[in-house]
Amino acid sequence: xxxxxxxxxxxxxADAEGVKRVARRIAETKRAGxxxxxxxSAMGDTTDELIDLAQQVTPMPPARExxxxxxxxxxxxxxxxxxxxxxxxxxxxxxxxxxxxVITDSAHGKAxxxxxxxxxxxxxxxEDAIAIVAGFQGVSQDTKDITTLGRGGSDTTAVxxxxxxxxxxxEIYTDxxxxxxxxxxxxxxxxxxxxxxxxxxxxxxxxxxxxLMLRCVEYARNYDLPIHVRSSFSHHEGTWVTDGPVxxxxxxxxxxxxxxxxxxxxxxxxxxxxxxxxxxxxxxxxTPGTAAQIFEAVAEAEINIDMIVQNVxxxxxxxxxxxxxxxxxxxxxxxxxxxxxxxxxxxxxxxxDDQIGKVSLIGVGMRSHPGVSAKFFKALGERxxxxxxxxxxxxRISVVTRADELDDAVRAVHSAFELDGEAEATVYxxxxx
Amino acid sequence: xxxxxxxxxxxxxADAEGVKRVARRIAETKRAGxxxxxxxSAMGDTTDELIDLAQQVTPMPPARExxxxxxxxxxxxxxxxxxxxxxxxxxxxxxxxxxxxVITDSAHGKAxxxxxxxxxxxxxxxEDAIAIVAGFQGVSQDTKDITTLGRGGSDTTAVxxxxxxxxxxxEIYTDxxxxxxxxxxxxxxxxxxxxxxxxxxxxxxxxxxxxLMLRCVEYARNYDLPIHVRSSFSHHEGTWVTDGPVxxxxxxxxxxxxxxxxxxxxxxxxxxxxxxxxxxxxxxxxTPGTAAQIFEAVAEAEINIDMIVQNVxxxxxxxxxxxxxxxxxxxxxxxxxxxxxxxxxxxxxxxxDDQIGKVSLIGVGMRSHPGVSAKFFKALGERxxxxxxxxxxxxRISVVTRADELDDAVRAVHSAFELDGEAEATVYxxxxx
Numbered sequence: 001x002x003x004x005x006x007x008x009x010x011x012x013x014a015d016a017e018g019v020k021r022v023a024r025r026i027a028e029t030k031r032a033g034x035x036x037x038x039x040x041s042a043m044g045d046t047t048d049e050l051i052d053l054a055q056q057v058t059p060m061p062p063a064r065e066x067x068x069x070x071x072x073x074x075x076x077x078x079x080x081x082x083x084x085x086x087x088x089x090x091x092x093x094x095x096x097x098x099x100x101x102v103i104t105d106s107a108h109g110k111a112x113x114x115x116x117x118x119x120x121x122x123x124x125x126x127e128d129a130i131a132i133v134a135g136f137q138g139v140s141q142d143t144k145d146i147t148t149l150g151r152g153g154s155d156t157t158a159v160x161x162x163x164x165x166x167x168x169x170x171e172i173y174t175d176x177x178x179x180x181x182x183x184x185x186x187x188x189x190x191x192x193x194x195x196x197x198x199x200x201x202x203x204x205x206x207x208x209x210x211x212l213m214l215r216c217v218e219y220a221r222n223y224d225l226p227i228h229v230r231s232s233f234s235h236h237e238g239t240w241v242t243d244g245p246v247x248x249x250x251x252x253x254x255x256x257x258x259x260x261x262x263x264x265x266x267x268x269x270x271x272x273x274x275x276x277x278x279x280x281x282x283x284x285x286x287t288p289g290t291a292a293q294i295f296e297a298v299a300e301a302e303i304n305i306d307m308i309v310q311n312v313x314x315x316x317x318x319x320x321x322x323x324x325x326x327x328x329x330x331x332x333x334x335x336x337x338x339x340x341x342x343x344x345x346x347x348x349x350x351x352x353d354d355q356i357g358k359v360s361l362i363g364v365g366m367r368s369h370p371g372v373s374a375k376f377f378k379a380l381g382e383r384x385x386x387x388x389x390x391x392x393x394x395x396r397i398s399v400v401t402r403a404d405e406l407d408d409a410v411r412a413v414h415s416a417f418e419l420d421g422e423a424e425a426t427v428y429x430x431x432x433x
Numbered sequence: 434x435x436x437x438x439x440x441x442x443x444x445x446x447a448d449a450e451g452v453k454r455v456a457r458r459i460a461e462t463k464r465a466g467x468x469x470x471x472x473x474s475a476m477g478d479t480t481d482e483l484i485d486l487a488q489q490v491t492p493m494p495p496a497r498e499x500x501x502x503x504x505x506x507x508x509x510x511x512x513x514x515x516x517x518x519x520x521x522x523x524x525x526x527x528x529x530x531x532x533x534x535v536i537t538d539s540a541h542g543k544a545x546x547x548x549x550x551x552x553x554x555x556x557x558x559x560e561d562a563i564a565i566v567a568g569f570q571g572v573s574q575d576t577k578d579i580t581t582l583g584r585g586g587s588d589t590t591a592v593x594x595x596x597x598x599x600x601x602x603x604e605i606y607t608d609x610x611x612x613x614x615x616x617x618x619x620x621x622x623x624x625x626x627x628x629x630x631x632x633x634x635x636x637x638x639x640x641x642x643x644x645l646m647l648r649c650v651e652y653a654r655n656y657d658l659p660i661h662v663r664s665s666f667s668h669h670e671g672t673w674v675t676d677g678p679v680x681x682x683x684x685x686x687x688x689x690x691x692x693x694x695x696x697x698x699x700x701x702x703x704x705x706x707x708x709x710x711x712x713x714x715x716x717x718x719x720t721p722g723t724a725a726q727i728f729e730a731v732a733e734a735e736i737n738i739d740m741i742v743q744n745v746x747x748x749x750x751x752x753x754x755x756x757x758x759x760x761x762x763x764x765x766x767x768x769x770x771x772x773x774x775x776x777x778x779x780x781x782x783x784x785x786d787d788q789i790g791k792v793s794l795i796g797v798g799m800r801s802h803p804g805v806s807a808k809f810f811k812a813l814g815e816r817x818x819x820x821x822x823x824x825x826x827x828x829r830i831s832v833v834t835r836a837d838e839l840d841d842a843v844r845a846v847h848s849a850f851e852l853d854g855e856a857e858a859t860v861y862x863x864x865x866x
Contacts, residue, residue, distance in 0.1 A: 016489035023490070050509065056449035057456070057513055058520035065519065068527050069512035072505040076483065079502035080490055086498065087491035094501050099577070120577075144532070144553075 002168035002250055003125070004029055007039040007135065007158035011175050012232040013077050014044035022173075022232060023084035026130060030090055035125045037165065038092075039135045039158040040081055042073025063108035067137075067148045071097070074134035074154075082132045092130040095120060097137035097146075101164075102157060104138035104147045111138060111147035113156065113219075116164035133161060152213030159216045163223035168247050170225055172212065173232035178239030179204065179211050181269040181419040186407045190414065191421030193269060194253065195240045200268040200362050201227075203396045207360035208273025217241065266365030266372070267417045272410050273358040274403060276306060277331045278389070280323040281338065283348025291322055293345050294338065301337040303330045307358075307391040307400065319348070323389060325400065328354050356388065357406030360398040361413055367394050379416035385409050435601035435683055436558070437462055440472040440568065440591035444608050445665040446510050447477035455606075455665060456517035459563060463523055468558045470598065471525075472568045472591040473514055475506025496541030500570075500581045504530070507567035507587075515565045525563040528553060530579075533564075534597075535571035535590060537580045544571060544580035546589065546652075549597035566594060585646030592649045596656035601680050603658055605645065606665035611672030612637070612644050614702040614852040619840050623847065624854030626702060627686065628673045633701040633795050634660075636829045640793035641706030650674065699798030699805070700850045705843045706791040707836060709739060710764045711822070713756040714771065716781025724755055726778050727771065734770040736763045740791075740824040740833065752781070756822060758833065761787050789821065790839030793831040794846055800827050812849035818842050 006026065013019045022040075030036045050069050054061040061069070078094040085092035101117035124131040135154025140147050149156055155172055162170035179201070182190040196204075198221035205214040211229060220227050226246065230238025237253050240246045246253075284290055291310060298305060306325045326334055335352055342350075366372045376397050380387060385408060389400035401409050414420065439459065446452045455473075463469045483502050487494040494502070511527040518525035534550035557564040568587025573580050582589055588605055595603035612634070615623040629637075631654035638647040644662060653660050659679065663671025670686045673679045679686075717723055724743060731738060736759055744754045759767055764785060771783055799805045809830050813820060818841060822833035834842050847853065 016486065019490055053449065053509070053513055054516055057452055057517040060520070061516045062519050065512045065515045065525075065527055068515070069509060072508040072512075075505040075508065076486070076502060079498045079505075080486055082498045082501070083487055083494045084490040086495050087493070092498075094498055 001033045001035065002247065003035045003037070003165060004169055004171060004250070005037045005039065005158050005162035005165065005167045006171045006173060007154055008041065008081075008173045008232055009154065009175070010041040010044055010046070010077075012173055013040060013081065016080075019043070019077070019080050019084050023081060023088055025173075025232060026081075026085055026092075027088045027090050030130055037121055037125070037131045037133060037161060037167070038081065039133045039154055039161060040074060040077045041135045041154040042070075043077045043080075046073040046076065064145055067108045067146050070148055071134065071137045071146050074136055078132045078134045085130055085132070090130060091128065092132055093124050094132040094134070095124075096134050097157065098139035100131075100133045100161065102138035102160065103141050104149065106140040106142050106145065106147065108145070108147055110150035111140065113138060113149070113160045114141055116160050118161060118164050121161070121165065133157065152216060155213050155216040156219060159219045159223075159225060159227065163219065163225050167225070169228050169250050170220065171228045171230060173230060174211065175231065175233060176211070177231045177234060177236050178229050179209070179241070179269070181421075182410055182414045183209075183272065186272070186410050187270070187414045187420075189420035191419060193239045194237070195242070195246065196268050197364055198241055198243050199395060200364055201241045203360070203362040203393070204269060204271045207271040207362070207396065207398060208275070208358065209269075209271045212241070265363065266369050267361060267363035267419060269362055269419065270410055270414045270417075271360045271362060272406055273360070274406065275328055276325045276356060276358060277328045277352065277354035278323055278325050278356050278400065279331070279334055279338070280321055280351040280353070281347050282321050282351060283317075283319045284322050285346050286318050286320045290345060293341065294322060294347075295324075297337050297341045297345075298324075298326075298334055301330075301333050303327075303334050303337070307389050307398065309389045325356070325358070325389065355403045356400050357403045357409070358398055358400050359406060359409040359413055360396055361417065362396045364395050366397075373397055375416055376413060379412045380409055383408055383412045385412065434466045434468065435680065436468045436470070436598060437602055437604060437683070438470045438472065438591050438595035438598065438600045439604045439606060440587055441474065441514075441606045441665055442587065442608075443474040443477055443479070443510075445606055446473060446514065449513075452476070452510070452513050452517050456514060456521060458606075458665065459514075459518055459525075460521045460523055463563055470554060470558070470564045470566060470594060470600070471514065472566045472587055472594060473507060473510045474568045474587040475503075476510045476513075479506040479509065497578055500541045500579050503581055504567065504570045504579050507569055511565045511567045518563055518565070523563060524561065525565055526557050527565040527567070528557075529567050530570035530590065531572035533566045533594065535593065536574050537571035537582065539573040539575050539578065539580065541578070541580055543583035544573065546571060546582070546593045547574055549593050551594060551597050554594070554598065566590065585649060588646050588649035589652060592652045592656075592658060592660065596652065596658050600658070602661050602683050603653065604661045604663060606663060607644065608664065608666060609644070610664045610667060610669050611662050612642070612674070612702070614854075615843055615847045616642075616705065619705070619843050620703070620847045620853075622853035624852060626672045627670070628675070628679065629701050630797055631674055631676050632828060633797055634674045636793070636795040636826065637702060637704045640704040640791065640795070640829065640831060641708070642702075642704045645674070698796065699802050700794060700796035700852060702795055702852065703843055703847045703850075704793045704795060705839055706793070707839065708760055708762075709758045709789060709791060710761045710785065710787035711756055711758050711789050711833065712764070712767055712771070713754055713784040713786070714780050715754050715784060716750075716752045717755050718779050719751050719753045723778060726774065727755060727780075728757075730770050730774045730778075731757075731759075731767055734763075734766050736760075736767050736770070740822050740831065742822045758789070758791070758822065788836045789833050790836045790842070791831055791833050792839060792842040792846055793829055794850065795829045797828050799829075806830055808849055809846060812845045813842055816841055816845045818845070
């Protein structure tokens, strides 16, 4: 018998039929002998509808009240889900984030979990009940106000609760079968990944893979918690995100339960990101400390930058160009922040470009396999795709391209590393980096 | 400066426009220099929609989960209302029943308030904020589960909170101008009552007047709290329910602020009720203790009975008939409970009649004025309306009629006691009981 935490997103519980389907699924898990804790998001478009309602009364809803409003969405879904499970003859009890002991800071709309004290959940499990918990929400430690965790918050709730309860697995149910080697909408031959390390999953998430949020993977990694990403619409085994063995009693795939197969695949997958823009600071005096001034100005505006490239200085002019990428949503803030220090730094002008895309290749096997970068660059070169910026980590290579060349770049890289699916698609060994 | 608790029902906040209108009204009160606490119901049909959703997943939703579901309705309305007030430049903070300190027993769906500990509301007021509180809900003392107070629960929340905060008034906003001498849909000439004693209002509520729930009036009476029933759609002075003086700084009608005008009106108004049925137990052995057995059986089924009539025993047979009225909704339960004790008690049969109506005349002045009953009965007699059951208290006369004669009965009584409106409609002195 295991302790299983399951998280169902809004699309899985979009209507009463969806709720009943999910309830049957939860009942199956319980009847298989497991303790079950369920984290659920708001039904379908509820959150958008609530935001729309707020905007009908004010253009600037106070963050505290917006959190109070939005958290009613999960309150509805969790109560209805508990009812549907009770209707199947099993006891289910719903709990708000506050009741479940999800303690956060006071940053409304983007609160961070400080602690999880799931005493009431534990009691429910001890009494053989299924616990249903509202995702995405908590209660602030200082003010006791209701908070929300921001985007992907329900996944974080599930992982944090699973960690606090020392669960055997956190199952994240979604509308696809798992994590793919690339977005199947761009690469129709993309293959479902059976197993991926947390390090690789972190890089995938950080570089545009939307299936799991970065903070949720970080949390699971810190607590050594296996995540199983799978579909609520099928019973297929999904993708295990874990650095240890897959719990044998929770998998139908005996191979995946063995710790460390002979050789790890070099490449996990290809991620892409269209959400970034590029700012180029043109004509920066090439003197020590100048680049630091630029990034201090950006950091003070609380903007997270991603890639940075500094061109080689043109000796005659004593000036250079500095480019960096950042979320498009923060582009205008960054431009304004830099404009304010233009005179002090003495650069010539700013160029803002939001027509970029980023393709990333990720895999822990790169560490020990030379030649991966060369193969990556060659794949793009053969398609005549220009690489505008390059950034690498030990287990990742990322390249910025024109936005309209991004899909082609993803397909080129996916194909070059033989990730395209068929029976034996998993890449063991290989040509190296 | 006064402390004013205002309660707005679902029809006042049915949509964003309604919410904004109510927000302006609250802002006016705050800007007039008062401290303001607002209790709000769910928007428009939200509660019905949530019940409908529950019924889509189960025919028998568990009471705990139904409460969890339904309380999301007030969570939405209170947050949106707080936003709308903030948009007018005043600070408003919303609080759930639990946050507002509304402590109840654990009877889900019909919880009773045990205590109110409004520490957070007091703090909000001290910080010059308007407090918005979810009506209809609380948290159970024992289980810490979310509860609902049942029908009319938001009024009770408002009155209980006003009592705990020692507010100067509890204003109940509704879609009519106040309490009328009779239902204006039946008696178009019915007159708005400027002021009514809590005792009279209790009898009005207990006998079918729907504008205020019985328990809310009881609560206010116990705490000597003035209630002001008024319309959220106009600025007219409404009806004051109070045994003491009307607070002079909260009324635009100086006459009503004087304690005890020269003479109280004899009659407050005419109430009617179509929600009851009549059960007649036919052929009951006329021996001591038999009637007690009948009502014990009904009481064990937790049914509240209203009027009781026992016919004079027919000497020859040694048997009598016992009739009583009760809520129609509990009729079948009562019939079943009595059927089970039929043999033990030895009565002949049961008759169930749900085609009855009840008309009641209420006024504290009856106490000291003989002749009121005679005039009441004469008014019905002149219209050839048969009186099936009669019940009286010190300040009330009630008569059961055929359901289809009820409207006529209400008009006859209203007219006989000269309650019909015009400038000088208030009845001082009079013909006596």
